[in-house]
Amino acid sequence: MREAVEEVRAVYRDLEERPAERDCRARTECCRFRLTGRTPQLTGGEALVAAMGWRAAGRKSIDPAAAAPDGACPFLADSGRCGIYRDRPFGCRTHFCAAAGGMIERHRVIDLIRRLEAVDESLRGDGPKPLPQAVAEALERLPKRSGRR
Ligand code: SF4
Incomplete structure (x- = not known):
């Protein structure tokens, strides 16, 4: 599990080193899945990293069934901030x-996507799952006293 988490974090670092001209103003619409019509799909490693970030924030669980009317991500705080920003999914x-x-073109990051898929396989995952379900399962999988790093 540790190697998987390290590889996912390495993927996130490598992504940060690829300049993309984007101007996020934290409108948070993309964190409200009923507005976007799409729920992020997480591979197993991404879900583990997100779950560790949530745990590090002192939280123990999420309820995948407790959806806000706008389908807000369970990590979206009332302040409009992401509760797991450093550990947010790909x-x-x-x-x-x-x-x-707009979205970063898939061909520019396809190698990173493949690495996340390889991590998923190493964890015996069965492919990407919707964020709430993926993270709820990952939280169950984490050791009870899992540290951040
Ligand atoms: S993980 Fe964070 S950035 Fe991603 S949808 Fe949820 S609140 Fe938004």
């Missing part, structure tokens, strides 16, 4: 809204 780093400049 899609949250690449799927910018149109106002921010």
